[in-house]
Amino acid sequence: MASISPARNGRWTALVNTSCKRKSKAFDTKTEARRWARHLEIAAEDQTKAKKGIDLTFGELVEEYVATVSEIKEVSRAKKNALSNICRIIGRVPVSEMDAPKIRDFVRERRNGPTAPSPATIGMDLTYIHTILSHGGALTGTDTAHALSSLKAVRTVLAAADTVSR
Secondary structure, X not given: OEEEEEOOOOOEEEEEEEOOEEEEEEEOXXXXXXXXXXHHHHHHHHHHHHHHOOOOEHHHXXXXXXXXXXXXXXXXXXXXXXXXXXXXXXXXXXXHHOOHHHHHHHHHHHHOOOOOOXXXXXXXXXXXXXXXXXXXXXXXXXXXXXXXXXXXXXXXXXXXXXXXXX
C-alpha cells in the first residue's frame, strides 16, 4: 500500500510497501508520486499472482507469514527459533506434498533430534505448523486443506499415544 505525503521542501514523497520491502521516492508533483506508487503496486500484484500458480514450500509460507505479521507486531524470538527448527526439517517440502507420513516423519525426527524436546514442545511445533498452514496459506492463496486435514489426523493419533501433548 502506498502513502503520499508532502515533504518540507514543497515536493511530494511516495512510500510503497511491496514484498515486505519499503521503497520511497520524492517527486515535484503529487500526481507523479501517485503514478509511480501505483506502478509499483501493480508490479507487486502481478508478481503475487504469478507466484500463486507455483507450488510453494512450507519454508516459503513461513517467510510470508513472518514478514506479514512482523509488519503488525513483533514476532517473538522463541517463535522465530521454533519456526527455524521446523523449517530445518520440513522447510523444503512443497505444501501440496505435506501429508500424514511427512508430518509423522517430522515428529519422529524432531523427537529424536539433538535437543530431544518434550511432548509439549513437539505439540507446540505442530501448533505453529497449523498456524503457518492456515494463515500463510490464506496470505498466499495456497490451498492447504489437505495438509491441514493430515496434520489434524496425525495430531489426534500422536496425542492418543502420548507422543505429543495438546
